[in-house]
Amino acid sequence: MITVNRNPSPREIRIFGLLWLLFFGLVGALSWFRPEALLGAATILGVAWLASLAFNSQDRPSQLLGVLLPALFGLCGGASRLGVEAATVTTAVGIVGALGAMAIWAAPSLGRTLYVGWMLAALPIGWTISNVILALVYFAVLTPIGLLLRVAGRDPMTRGLDPEASTYWIERSSRSDRSSYFRQF
Numbered sequence: 001m002i003t004v005n006r007n008p009s010p011r012e013i014r015i016f017g018l019l020w021l022l023f024f025g026l027v028g029a030l031s032w033f034r035p036e037a038l039l040g041a042a043t044i045l046g047v048a049w050l051a052s053l054a055f056n057s058q059d060r061p062s063q064l065l066g067v068l069l070p071a072l073f074g075l076c077g078g079a080s081r082l083g084v085e086a087a088t089v090t091t092a093v094g095i096v097g098a099l100g101a102m103a104i105w106a107a108p109s110l111g112r113t114l115y116v117g118w119m120l121a122a123l124p125i126g127w128t129i130s131n132v133i134l135a136l137v138y139f140a141v142l143t144p145i146g147l148l149l150r151v152a153g154r155d156p157m158t159r160g161l162d163p164e165a166s167t168y169w170i171e172r173s174s175r176s177d178r179s180s181y182f183r184q185f
Helices: 010-033 035-055 060-081 086-106 108-151 178-182
Strands: none
Touching: 010 035, 010 060, 010 086, 010 108, 035 060, 035 108, 060 086, 060 108, 086 108
16 A cells, blocks of 8 residues: 655655756756657556546545646646647746745745645556556566466476375474574575
8 A cells, every 4th residue: 555645854845845846847848848748648647547546446535636747747748739839838837846846945834735735646646557567567577487487397386286295295404503593584
């Protein structure tokens, strides 16, 4: 279960203010140079958010904040498609980033609120992406290894049935050395 730190330290809030500035600077740069990339990111994040709503039943009301990130990317990327000049979008995003960072640093209570809201907005997307990555690793790495071992007839856990065996008990020598208790593996 993924949880959100709802009580960040002042140091975490200051770092969040710096990251806020960097994030909006990157979004502004992308809206200047590659606004279509923002539309692609908005689509991917929107699908991830919808998947989280469909499959993750934890804390549904706070999951609704997850629409903010796809909406931000879609708004910044879509503005250029609607004919707004890239300089205008970049300037607006830069101003939001700078004002937000200054507000976070100047008013820690506002920074705490923005921090918690941002983490709640990123939570459903992070939940979906982490589950997708875990599934990819399982099916792209572990499953082929298991299939290769099965084809090769190898069973590292000796799970095979032996009809002639009277027991499946494996004798292990006992350790009498007390120091081995601290080296269990």
